[in-house]
Amino acid sequence: KEYHGIIQKIDKGQMTVTIKKTAERKSEGCRLILIQALPRSDKMDLIVEKATELGVERIIPVTTERTVARPDTKKENLKVERWRKIALIAAKQCGRTTIPEVMPITGFEDSLKALNDSEIKIIPCLYDDTKALKEVLRGQRGKVLSEAKGKVLSEAKGKSAVIFIGPEGDFTKKEVEAAKAIGAIPVSFGREILRSETAAICALSILNYELRW
Template identity: 40%
Template sequence: MQRFFVEPSQIDEGAHQIHITGSDVKHIVNVLRMKTGEELWISDGDKKEYHCTIEAIDAEEVCLHILYSQEPDYELPNKIYLFQGLPKADKMELIIQKAVELGACQVIPVETKRCVVRLDGKKAAKKVERWQQIAESAAKQSKRMLIPSVHPVMTFKDALAWAKELDVRLIPYELAQGMAETKALLSEIRPGQSIGIFIGSEGGFEEKEIEAAIDAGVSPITLGKRILRTETAGLAILSVLMFQLEQ
């Protein structure tokens, strides 16, 4: 069943109605070709979702009738922030899509020393807008209760500073040793703690970046004996965390 997100101001629980406006109207009418009487799910972007039927359609608005509401427990008990080194080509689109499916609450694109891709202000803004659309689409598909945000591109230095207040900060590193130590570190994560994961671009992190991360309190971990691509590494650790934290 199709899922859409609305602002609380669009929900009129007293009248049992929800009013959809903007680009979602075109998607419902022109792409999905939905008709009155058809059912869909609406999320308020927080904890509540509504099972609705389409009551009326016009060019500017789709009016829904609320059948019932509920507060499902779809979200992980931890907020996970993925700090992703800018990859080449369209890899970021795949990373964002899968990170949203696996429960990340925010993706932060990061310029590291070995990034091949360099985005200027205007180009970066367009990319982030596109990435945000992908995050929204993935959130709808995977029954997320919120739309994870894609942050504007940061430098690695700024990303370390931004992550300073997070409870747990991890940086998978190909030279890190000790799977037992990594397993022990992950097992200590408790529900409710915020988690930051730093992933390098195709060339990985420079040694000085790893040193800066350690100085900032970020813990190096290993993901095994094999070298993972940038589009695989973040998804690997997100999968482990999802399995461990899911309640």
Template identity: 40%
Template sequence: MPRFFIDSPPVDGKAVVTGEDAHHMLKVLRMKAGESLILCDGQGHDYSCTFMQANGDTAECQVQEVLPSQGEPNVRVTLYMGLPKGDKMDFIVQKAVELGAVEIVPFLAERSVSRPDAKTLRKKCERWRKIAREAAMQCGRGCVPVVGEPLTQKQAAEQAATCDAPLFLYEDEREVGIRQALRGKQPRSVALMIGPEGGFAPAEAETAKQAGMQSVSLGPRILRCETAPLAALSVVMYETGNL
């Protein structure tokens, strides 16, 4: 069943879809009066609706039932991702949203190969936010995860350290695994900091430690920068009962 987000809750049992979503409904899906769809207000509510009619470039819908969204985990996971090269971040954002991340924050690491200028980075962030929205609709999320403004590694570590479980995924960690760090705990918020190609420089590991993050390992194998966040998110969701 088609699923879209709306900017504000329905009024008097009626909801209006605008913008690109309305265009998709009317021009791509060519929905007809009486067809069913799901609208989500981004605040944890799903509205089972019937498409009524098009009014210019907007779509008017009748609410049939209100239900709590089922697609949100009970733990808030923020992914802090070192800027990778090419279009790898597109894939990372999409899959992180599917796995339950509530926020993705890119940061510039010492070993980041990609170093776009401010204008290019703004365009990339706009693209990542669009990808996050589309992924949220596809996988049944109850909100659209945020793609935050790019930070330095120090800023990202300091922000991540405010979470209940701030985890620094470090390839040189030999003692503590990510499951060990989470086992027996029920954190309300988790931060995952993952480096770009080439991992973290030793100075960055020290910066994360001084900020209050815990260094953890994902195991004996070195994962690609686009694989590591998916593995880490899967572990967090499993250990917290969300997978």
């Protein structure tokens, strides 16, 4: 639910609010899940911030065969906590009523096990057997609309879309095949090779345009 109220008092560490009205939170259509290979440096901070602004519900950081950034267990936990704080701040800034779930860092193949129920799975990569992202999404959009029996997409509940974003050296062929085995479609962003953080923002923007906005 969404709550609308008036702030009556602010004390250190707490705030008193008088609730004036409540409203059911409107469905935003397709739920977005981002599986993001860990990039170098602090680029994940930017990805989490922008993914939150673009409506992602869950972010799953993963290590892949070509991942360069491999923090130890102690640093992993600190990084995940940092990303969760970034997601919270970004959600407040953009007026979201929900905070995306930032999962613990996991291996690529382990991340696939939780995604069998997602209707749309897309894995951008640089191999030859890819399809144009635009064509794939518009085909999927028609499929989702059809399953919703003519309702507009924003009213189609329970649908989810997963986007895989690889590391600086791309996914390996083996990883792409593993994703294909659970129904992911290899796609291309065109002739240009994008940085990992650029690819994430680009893909989520396109998914929003085709499936949510």
